[in-house]
Amino acid sequence: MATLLAVLFSLGGFIKTGEWKAGQAGGYRPLTMVMPLLLCSLLVAVFHFVIIEFVSPTLYLESQRIYHSELKGKTDWENRLHREVSFFAGGETFISANVFNGKDGIMEKVVADIYKDGELAIEISAQRAYWDRKNLKWTFSNGALTKYKDNKPLTKSFDIYKSELSIHPDKLVLEELVADGISIRKLLDRIERLRFVGLSVVAEKTLLYSKIAFTLSNFVMAMLGIMVILSLKVNKMFSMGIAISLGFVLWAFMTISASAGSAEVLSPFWAGFGPLFLFFLIALYGLRRARII
Numbered sequence: 577m578a579t580l581l582a583v584l585f586s587l588g589g590f591i592k593t594g595e596w597k598a599g600q601a602g603g604y605r606p607l608t609m610v611m612p613l614l615l616c617s618l619l620v621a622v623f624h625f626v627i628i629e630f631v632s633p634t635l636y637l638e639s640q641r642i643y644h645s646e647l648k649g650k651t652d653w654e655n656r657l658h659r660e661v662s663f664f665a666g667g668e669t670f671i672s673a674n675v676f677n678g679k680d681g682i683m684e685k686v687v688a689d690i691y692k693d694g695e696l697a698i699e700i701s702a703q704r705a706y707w708d709r710k711n712l713k714w715t716f717s718n719g720a721l722t723k724y725k726d727n728k729p730l731t732k733s734f735d736i737y738k739s740e741l742s743i744h745p746d747k748l749v750l751e752e753l754v755a756d757g758i759s760i761r762k763l764l765d766r767i768e769r770l771r772f773v774g775l776s777v778v779a780e781k782t783l784l785y786s787k788i789a790f791t792l793s794n795f796v797m798a799m800l801g802i803m804v805i806l807s808l809k810v811n812k813m814f815s816m817g818i819a820i821s822l823g824f825v826l827w828a829f830m831t832i833s834a835s836a837g838s839a840e841v842l843s844p845f846w847a848g849f850g851p852l853f854l855f856f857l858i859a860l861y862g863l864r865r866a867r868i869i
Contacts, residue, residue, distance in 0.1 A: 579620050579794040580823045583613050583801035584816050591805070592812070595631070606868045608803050612765035625791040629759045637757040666743050668692060673705075681707030681745040688741065698723055700739060707745050714741040755783055763787070778844060782837035785848020789830065796856050798822055803862035826855045 587610070590596050599609050644650040657679070662672040665688070674685035683705040690698040702719025716737045723730045747769050758766070763784050767777045804819040829851035837847020863869045 577797070577820070577827075579617050579825050580797040580801045580819060582652070583617070583798045584805060584819055587802060587805045588812050606866075610806075610868065613802065614795065614798055617795045621791045624794060628787065628791065629761070633759045633762075634717070636755065637754070640754070640757065654682075661722075661749055665741060665748065668762055669741065671748070676748070678745050678748065681709070688714075688716075688739070696724055699774060702737070708738070711738070712742055712744075714739050719734050747798075753779065753783070758783075760784060763786040778840055779838045781844035782834055782847045785844055786830065786834045786837075789848045789852045793826065793830070793852055796826065797820060797851055799859035799863065800826070800855065802868065803859045803866065805868035805869055807862050822855075826851060829854070 587596075590609075596609065597660060640812070646710045650687075658676045660674060661676050665671045666689035669684070670691075671686060671688045673683040676683050684703065684706045686700075686702055686799065688698075688700040688705075689696055690700075699722040700716055700719060701722070702716035702747050704718060705714050705716045708715045716734070716739060718735060719737065720731050720733045722732075731738060752817055753766070767784070770777045770780065800822050801819050804815050804822065808818065833842060833847045833851050836842045837844050842850065860869075
């Protein structure tokens with residue numbers, strides 16, 4: 577919306593002072609005269625991308641931490657503490673736990689079943705398991721190790737058992753998806769982790785495309801502003817009102833489309849880029865009708 581307003585004021589002033597007609601009289605094509613505005617909108621899109629990728633997520637999560645932890649007293653506002661969970665842990669390994677604490681890398685009352693060629697080979701049952709940050713392996717405590725050979729179980733109790741399970745806690749049960757608090761890099765990593773454990777990635781892919789489309793909307797907003805100012809033969813304030821209304825309609829379409837994508841009504845790609853593509857065509861048509869391009 578700031579990009580749209582900048583285009584409206586810049587181009588409106590250009591026309592009001594007579595510079596637009598002077599440029600045309602001097603042989604400049606309309607597209608040549610509006611090209612700086614379009615190029616600036618692309619620079620804004622790049623700047624916008626840098627902000628939402630490297631600055632905004634960290635600051636947003638910090639604001640949420642302050643609000644939930646320090647003001648409301650919640651200890652697990654990231655939702656990384658799960659109860660009664662079962663998940664795939666890579667290879668042919670499946671884990672179930674009464675409590676999974678992803679933040680501290682701890683599981684309680686945990687059972688790990690390791691299969692080989694489709695048959696149960698090893699079962700680890702323990703009161704507790706923790707992530708060994710030095711050796712990057714899971715260590716189990718106070719439990720029993722059962723090995724199956726020729727369908728015969730051989731069980732041995734242990735106080736400490738250092739397993740070969742090397743999957744990081746962050747790749748197991750995921751924290752709640754916070755749209756404003758995740759960068760595209762981390763979103764791609766989350767998609768890979770979800771695919772690894774065989775879960776749906778529809779919401780994540782929709783958010784990914786929506787984030788990219790959100791930055792590119794600066795360029796489309798600039799096109800809409802140019803189209804309205806140059807194609808409608810009405811007063812300046814009325815033209816600005818129409819352009820701002822179109823901007824809000826685009827924003828509403830993008831929001832509704834993203835929700836439809838998360839609900840699997842639309843594919844993630846079209847949920848993210850569909851509204852932007854539609855309004856780009858509208859702006860392109862208007863500019864052609866006004867003989868700008």
